[in-house]
Amino acid sequence: MTDIVADLQWRGLIKDSTDPDELAKHLANGPVTFYVGFDPTGPSLHIGHLVQILTARRLQQAGHRPLVLVGGATGLIGDPKDAGERTLNAPEVVAGWVRRLQDQLAPFVTFSGDLAARAVNNLDWTAEMSVVEFLRDVGKHFPVNQMLSREIVRARLAAGGISFTEFSYQLLQSNDFFQLHRRYGCTVQFGGSDQWGNITAGVDYCRRQGAAVQAFTTPLITRADGTKFGKTADGQSVWLDPAMTSPYAFYQFWFNTADADVGRYLRCFSFRSHDEIEELIAAGTARPAARAGQRALAEELTTLVHGAHETAQVVAASQALFGRGQLDGLDESTVDAALREAGLLEVAELPSVATLFKQSGLCASLSEARRAVAEGGAYVNNERVADAEAVPGPDRLLYNRFLVLRRGKRTVAGVQLTS
Numbered sequence: 001m002t003d004i005v006a007d008l009q010w011r012g013l014i015k016d017s018t019d020p021d022e023l024a025k026h027l028a029n030g031p032v033t034f035y036v037g038f039d040p041t042g043p044s045l046h047i048g049h050l051v052q053i054l055t056a057r058r059l060q061q062a063g064h065r066p067l068v069l070v071g072g073a074t075g076l077i078g079d080p081k082d083a084g085e086r087t088l089n090a091p092e093v094v095a096g097w098v099r100r101l102q103d104q105l106a107p108f109v110t111f112s113g114d115l116a117a118r119a120v121n122n123l124d125w126t127a128e129m130s131v132v133e134f135l136r137d138v139g140k141h142f143p144v145n146q147m148l149s150r151e152i153v154r155a156r157l158a159a160g161g162i163s164f165t166e167f168s169y170q171l172l173q174s175n176d177f178f179q180l181h182r183r184y185g186c187t188v189q190f191g192g193s194d195q196w197g198n199i200t201a202g203v204d205y206c207r208r209q210g211a212a213v214q215a216f217t218t219p220l221i222t223r224a225d226g227t228k229f230g231k232t233a234d235g236q237s238v239w240l241d242p243a244m245t246s247p248y249a250f251y252q253f254w255f256n257t258a259d260a261d262v263g264r265y266l267r268c269f270s271f272r273s274h275d276e277i278e279e280l281i282a283a284g285t286a287r288p289a290a291r292a293g294q295r296a297l298a299e300e301l302t303t304l305v306h307g308a309h310e311t312a313q314v315v316a317a318s319q320a321l322f323g324r325g326q327l328d329g330l331d332e333s334t335v336d337a338a339l340r341e342a343g344l345l346e347v348a349e350l351p352s353v354a355t356l357f358k359q360s361g362l363c364a365s366l367s368e369a370r371r372a373v374a375e376g377g378a379y380v381n382n383e384r385v386a387d388a389e390a391v392p393g394p395d396r397l398l399y400n401r402f403l404v405l406r407r408g409k410r411t412v413a414g415v416q417l418t419s
C-alpha cells in the first residue's frame with residue numbers, strides 16, 4: 001500500500017483531520033471503506049466538487065473502497081449556508097438531480113473488482129425512518145448547545161435565524177456515517193473544509209455508539225490574487241456537465257491558471273507523480289511564457305472529465321483559431337463553443353470584412369479595420385485578407401454558418417450567420 005496520507009499531504013489535500021497519524025495508520029493497514037457525499041442542489045456538479053471527486057479516485061487507486069453518496073434525503077432538506085435559508089426543491093426535481101449526479105460521478109471511480117465503488121443514496125435509510133425513531137435513536141445523541149456553537153449556526157442566528165429543518169441537517173449527515181458504517185463497514189468520511197462541522201458531528205455520533213471512525217477535510221481551493229476559484233474569466237461557474245460548460249471553456253479555464261497558482265493546482269488536481277509535477281513547476285519557473293504547467297493541467301483535467309476525443313478537439317481548436325492548425329477538421333460543436341468563448345458576432349447577412357472587424361470589436365472603427373487589412377494583420381478563417389471591402393462568400397462559411405476573424409496573432413472573434 002502506498003502512503004496515501006503522505007501523498008495527500010504533499011498535494012495539499014488535507015486541511016483538518018481527526019488525527020493525521022491515526023488516519024495514516026488506519027489507511028496503511030489494508031483496504032478501508034470510505035465515503036464522501038454530494039447534495040443534489042442542481043443538475044450538475046461544478047469544478048469546486050472536483051477536489052473531493054478526485055480525492056475519492058486517489059483513495060481508491062491507493063487500495064481503498066469508495067462509497068459515493070448522493071444525498072437524495074439531505075438534498076430535500078438543505079445544508080445551512082451563510083447566504084440564508086434555502087428554498088425547498090420539489091422531490092421529483094431532486095430525484096432527477098440525484099440520477100444526474102450519480103451518472104456524473106460514476107466515471108471517476110471503478111465499480112468492479114476487489115475495491116469496487118458503490119453508489120449510495122441516503123434516502124434509502126432516511127425515508128423509512130419514523131419521527132419517533134429519529135428523535136429517540138438519533139436526536140438523543142445530539143446536545144443542542146454543541147449544535148448551537150457551530151460556526152454556521154451562530155452566523156445564521158446572528159443574521160436573523162435558521163429553520164428547524166436546516167438546523168437538523170447535521171443529524172441526517174451524522175446518521176449517514178453511522179448507517180454506512182453498519183451496512184458497509186465504512187470507517188472514514190471526508191469532504192470539503194466547509195463540511196468539518198457536519199463531519200465531526202458524525203464522528204462523535206458514531207463513536208458514542210462504539211464505531212471506530214475517522215475523518216478529514218480537503219481545503220478550499222484559493223487563487224493567489226484573492227478572487228474566487230472556479231469561475232471563468234467572465235464570471236460564469238465552471239460546471240462538469242458539457243452542456244452547461246463546454247469542454248472548450250473547461251479547457252480554457254485551466255489553461256488560464258495564473259503562474260502563481262499553477263504549482264499548487266498541479267499538486268492538488270493532477271495524477272502525475274511528484275517528480276513529474278516538480279519538473280513541470282521547474283519548467284514554469286524557468287519559462288513561464290511557455291505555460292507548460294497550465295497546458296498539462298488543462299489537458300489532463302479535460303481528459304479526465306470530458307474524455308480524450310473532446311480534449312483532442314479543444315486542443316486542435318485552440319491552435320487552429322490562432323492560425324496554428326486546420327479549422328476544417330473541427331467538430332461543429334467545438335467550433336461553436338470555441339467561437340462563443342472568443343466572442344461571437346451574430347449577423348443576418350454578411351457585410352464587408354472591414355465592417356465585420358469593426359462590429360466584432362476586433363477593431364475600434366472602420367478606418368482601423370482598413371489599416372489592419374492594409375498592414376496584412378487581418379485574417380478570415382486563417383487566410384490573410386487582401387481587400388477590406390470584399391464581402392466573404394457563402395463558400396467561406398464553416399458548417400454553413402461560422403467565420404473566424406483574427407487580428408494579428410492573438411485576438412480572435414467569431415461570426416455566425418443566423419439566417
Ligand SMILES: N[C@@H](Cc1ccc(O)cc1)C(=O)O
Pocket residue numbers: 036037038039069071074079122172173174176177191195198
Ligand atoms: N453536506 C454535504 C453533502 C453530504 C450529504 C450527506 C452526507 O452524508 C455527506 C455529505 C454538502 O453539502 O456538500
